[in-house]
Amino acid sequence: MHRIALISEHASPLASVGSIDCGGQNVYVAHLARELGKRGYQVDVFTRRDKALLPDVVAFAPNVRVVHVAAGPARQIPKEQLLPFMPAFGDEMVAFMRRDSKGYDVLHANFFMSGVAALRARAMLGIPLVMTFHALGKVRRLHQGSADGFPDSRFDIEDELVREADCVVAECPQDLEDLVELYAADPARVEVVPCGFDDGEFSPMDRGQAREALHWAPRTFSVLQLGRLVPRKGIDNVIRAIGCLRASFGVDARLYVVGGNAEQPSVEATPEIGRLAAVAEDAGAADLVTFVGRRGREQLRHFYSAADVFVTTPWYEPFGITPVEAMACGVPVIGANVGGIRSTVADGETGFLVPPRAPHALADRLAALAADPALARAMGQAGRARAEAHYTWSGVAAQMERVYARVATARAAGRVAA
The missing domain is CATH 3.40.50.2000 (Glycogen Phosphorylase B;)
Incomplete structure (x- = not known):
């Protein structure tokens, strides 16, 4: 053949x-x-x-x-x-x-x-x-x-x-x-x-170097959401969780949303940004959310590696490649307990599984990682090992x-x- x-x-x-x-x-x-x-x-x-x-x-x-x-x-x-x-x-x-x-x-x-x-x-x-x-x-x-x-x-x-x-x-x-x-x-x-995932594209790199390259604050607890900007991806749930994290746990995290129809984020190019910006305003998190715009695959390793945690909470996800890419970069993942994510993310080992459309549950898990950097590092290392074993x-x-x-x-x- x-x-x-x-x-x-x-x-x-x-x-x-x-x-x-x-x-x-x-x-x-x-x-x-x-x-x-x-x-x-x-x-x-x-x-x-x-x-x-x-x-x-x-x-x-x-x-x-x-x-x-x-x-x-x-x-x-x-x-x-x-x-x-x-x-x-x-x-x-x-x-x-x-x-x-x-x-x-x-x-x-x-x-x-x-x-x-x-x-x-x-x-x-x-x-x-x-x-x-x-x-x-x-x-x-x-x-x-x-x-x-x-x-x-x-x-x-x-x-x-x-x-x-x-x-x-x-x-x-x-x-x-x-x-x-x-x-x-x-x-x-x-x-x-x-x-x-492609090991030539995605592998761990020094977080400090990644943040410096992206001009992120070196010590701010930073959350990454990456993928298509469509409602079913549940990005509004992540934004609300960032608001809950501030209101209930006193943690001001920075959320970076990567994706869209153009490199420069705008409502004209990506109408969903307008809806999500309104959600951020309503959640009291407008100053904590940055819409980055679309980025080429050659840049994504820097974003994954710069983040303290990668989050993806869609309502429905047949497989979900981004959690595997994040794990390959040694980053803990919090994912919705749906579809393929419930099999790629080992709950309590490489990150956490949470219900979709549950911002308070997500905020609780984000707070746990923000309070325990050693746990986050251990989960990131376990995620890298899991990606290499099962998902090349x-x-x-x-x-x-x-x-x-x-x-x-x-x-x-x-x-x-x-």
């Missing part, structure tokens, strides 16, 4: 992580592709053309190409509006695959809309399909209700993909449980493979390689039997 097609309709590995619709899936696809390329696979990443002047094919890494597929207008479109273009995406992708006579051994679709396109390729070309959802529509709807912008047809599509895919990849035990309970998935056809991208790629080999072998055996 030599050639893999990674399908990621809205999340290109070339995009700037942290901006609109660019987050963990972009990171996952980019790093998995790179690692597979290092292992000698020829990898093509199929993603939707969202700019008119993009080349058809871009060399991304050794043995890895990004293929831009024409499907709908060649401009940025919110992912919630992309579903109608997926049949065209599938047809264009199949046409490319037929022109590219070497063929593919496995299709690996990422997100349910990529699955729509992949099912067409699987039917027309007979290539086995591995499916990673990254987020499940039924779980998302439970948590977001009317704020969920995807159509109800997503549920039927996901049901079909769970039935038809040769293997479904769950990113954590909670993901597996949701697939079985909500989608009647056969556990024998589901493999749990986590996301990872090379380890993730090795697990995925076994998944690919299994489905390719099973499909080949089926063809022989037929």
Whole structure:
């Protein structure tokens, strides 16, 4: 087996992580592709053309190409509006695959809309399909209700993909449980493979040096929130906790919020900043919260390493790469007890798990770390060890390689039997 097609309709590995619709899936696809390329696979990443002047094919890494597929207008479109273009995406992708006579051994679709396109390729070309959802529509709807912008047809599509895919990849035990309970998935056809971190990007560095580089106060208790600025990430909960920390514990912590649609934070570029600034004002923490703006991945190690603690309290998180990155930098993590976070963060060992939407509970845990720097250091060291043991991208790629080999072998055996 030599050639893999990674399908990621809205999340290109070339995009700037942290901006609109660019987050963990972009990171996952980019790093998995790179690692597979290092292992000698020829990898093509199929993603939707969202700019008119993009080349058809871009060399991304050794043995890895990004293929831009024409499907709908060649401009940025919110992912919630992309579903109608997926049949065209599938047809264009199949046409490319037929022109590219070497063929593919496995299709690996990422997100349910990529699955729509992949099912067409699987039917027309007979290539086995591995499916990673990254987020499940039924779980998302439970948590977001009317704020969920995807159509109800997503549920039927996901049901079909769970039935038809040769293997479904769950990113954590909670993901597996949701697939079985909500989608009647056969556990024998589901493999749990986590996301990872790149040791070349994320490793501990001296906190004082990191703070000096970022112009942070050297001795202020500093909290980091990093990721996309969207409501489900629960950033308002973190801001309220900073207010509680001041009011109930007498600790003036500094919260740095990294993310947004531009490097310069502004309501015009990132409307969510306006809502969050109002939350900070209401929480009595406006003077304690700094909106940093989007930063490149090459800068993130400094932010993680400069922080006393990394906090992420989303309502729903299928996996959550940022807690793993923070642990890789030797920083304690306080995370919401949801989704993948409850399996990556070892409660009481590498940080704490707290309920989502519970600012007082979060403030209590922040106060404990502020009062006990030795505990925070020990948790950071334990987090680094846990990240190295369980969440390297090379380890993730090795697990995925076994998944690919299994489905390719099973499909080949089926063809022989037929």
